[in-house]
Amino acid sequence: MSPGEKPRIPYWHLWTDEQGVSHQTRCALTEFDLKTMQAPADPQWQGQRTTDGMTVMVTVQPIGWVGTWHENPKPQWIIPLSGRWFVESMDGQRVEMGPGEISFGEDQNTVETDGRKGHRSGTVGEVAAVLMVVQFATPPTVASPCRFA
Template sequence: MSDAAPRIPYWHLWTDAQGISRQTRCSLTEFALHSMNPPAAPQWQGQKTHGGMTVMVTVQPVGWVGAWHENPRPQWIIPLSGRWFVESMDGQRVEMGPGEISFGEDQGTRERDGRKGHLSGTVGDGPAVLMVVQMDAPPDLATPCRFR
């Protein structure tokens, strides 16, 4: 087992002080080596988030594209199969597949040129199956990479 704590990359869709959504590449880095429940062997565990959450799985059909919109709540989005994209108001488009992670926190954007929040949809010839973990906590605006 490696002694080095892992670095797990994720994309953070966030709102800047001018109300424009942006995407920043971040990393989860704060891990500690603990047993989940002794006598199980130790494993790297990240920070815990407390509070209410809603967990769901969504299936975006082939060719699905959502209209420009904000995330309903701050939420982790993890593709389980297929590919999907997220385009932020600054024009950056990120495509993700299984195992890649996005944290959607683009609440509080201001409409500009018909864009508000983000545009998302499927990529390729298969549906995108996404696990979504919505947080009950309010967004933390203008703070890219707030999870470490």
């Protein structure tokens, strides 16, 4: 990325369609402004801020951990800090992610189909997956892939 070029930060969006089926779409954060966080620091690219009541936590998935089919408890950003993990949506797509890759889990309001509801997730490989989770207090959207463009 050149110094004057706006960033494009990729992320996966796990979302629910009108029929209650979860999907994953590759999206990008693109709304950035070049400004200082606090003078006299030099300007840096800053994305949109959300001040909605949020909960921030770190969770550790042990080696071999697999979470059976479930929905995210709230719309939430999931950022792997170390290790690798996967997310499988109801449509059968499986995405594996590691440090530096981002997922937005918004699969609430799914409808159970063939024993699947929401998503499955779990650890990949021979090390635990350490994830930072930022949960939103606002309700989820439906049929809105890439809502953080």
